[in-house]
Amino acid sequence: MELKDIIKPENLVYDKPRLMNDNPMHYCPGCSHGVVHKLIAEVVEEMGMEDKTIGISPVGCAVFAYNYIDIDWIEAAHGRAPAIATAVKRLNPSKMVFTYQGDGDLAAIGTAETIHAANRGENIVIIFINNAIYGMTGGQMAPTTLEGMVTSTCPYGRDVTINGYPLKISNLLAQLEGTCLVTRQSVQNPAAVRKAKKALRLAFENSMNKKGTSVVEFVSTCASGWKMSPEKANKWMEENMFPFYPLGDLKNV
């Protein structure tokens, strides 16, 4: 007897999305990436857009996003995903196009590409993982690193007199005429995951309805980079990240 014979459709309460393949993920335990990946797979699948979706993966921890979600992917140079997505969507308007970017990729090296793609109102979805640290390179300061937060390149805590202030780039993007949805979400508990999925679905629908650029920021954990247990990272995020990066819609038109 196989698993599918035991689990009858009427008994099935939860299933992995078909678009998530069986490749073992390289993400650390407690990392938010895996959950966000799953949500993307679910939304694309539920919209029936599997064969029309093109993802642009970043440089950063999610560089290998293409290993896990079974759609066509383009791997971008660091920060350039919104420029790439611009051309992909303009040349292929019937396709559903999204970028998946971290805070360094989107809000430091790719600030210009992000702002200008959003300002042109490109019909794309920008998925923004903000964990306030460079995970892939080993925990350096990000543009979104909180004041006083310790990283390997601000080992005594971020000093705003030296490093400037943590950048609320979503607030900036919400000011632009080209964006139709800018929302800040998280995935640290089931309620947050459900909410985040709704936001993602709306973002993808906006892109197909030619409403302009949708930005979904995920305030996220980086247990390894923050040097905390997954559980503590979630708690730390709620206590420290959420006050500075409050969840909810910054813009929804």
Next chain:
Amino acid sequence: MAEEVKLMKGNEAIARAAIRYGADGYFGYPITPQSEVLETLMAEMPWKTTGMVVLQAESEVAAINMVYGGASTGKRVMTSSSSPGVSLKQEGISYLAGAELPCLIVNVMRGGPGLGTIQPSQADYFQTVKGGGHGDYRLIALAPSSVQEMADFVGLGFELAFKYRNPAIILADGIIGQMMEKVILPPFHPRQTEEEIREQCPWAAQGKPASRERNVVTSLELDPAKMEENNIRFQKKYKLIEENEVRYEEYQCEDAEYLLVAFGSSARICQKVVENARAEGLKLGLLRPITLWPFPSAAISRYVGQVKGILSVELNAGQMVEDVRLAVECKVKVEHFGRLGGIVFTPDEVLQALKDKFLRS
């Protein structure tokens, strides 16, 4: 529509040829002396006729990445710029080469380094044929010496880029970009259909149907053994291009005792030098590399034993001369003559330089 004969600038010819050769997209950023490419395309509004997308990007960096995006979906896409802008594109060019993406890049060179000048130069030869970006890669480099070739090489550039899945570059300069000449524009070629792209570019990211594995366009491979394999594959491709795609033109070389080697606008000036020299009884010939990479080394090496000296004439401090010397393996004396920083030599200056370097001793 059929062929058309028009009088126009080289930059304009690039733009009009792009539409006629069925380009799907152009992404650029203004910079002198090539802004007419973007201006012409915007004025022509090809999105209303052929469906070609034209977009002014926020930077050269964004423009080359838009090219990367468009090329990743199998579309015929291009960008153009001038020297400082092409420096900004080098990151993207390396990624395009690494992901084996076909596309067309145009560099209408101006004097450098730095912000330099807006006058013509050929000082980006090294950048174009020796790398420019990081990693072991090659660009198929075409050097037009007329407005006609500006138009023709758009078609040829796309053809070679798709044949070999490799970026191609048109290396022009401010003279070719700005001068007006008669040009025969090609007839309109239709843009590729989605079905044609699927057939010709099975690697393209177009949305994954259930019938195939997902396509991932990337230059990344963390396993060094696999990355070496990728590089070996690139090198095999480059060798194939070197064997099959060398292009050059010879002018009055049959009985030449001295040879000029020059490309682009320098070659136009050198034609006059050859005529003037022959009027004085000096048997001079001109070899014009059309492909700067692959370089016509074999063609040049055939003059070993025939000519007494070779002068590499370039609007730079001596770049292509290194490849000319390598081609003849120092069996013939090879010298360089150039002007720098946007100054263009006269035929008299070139002929005098030839006499000074080879005939005085």
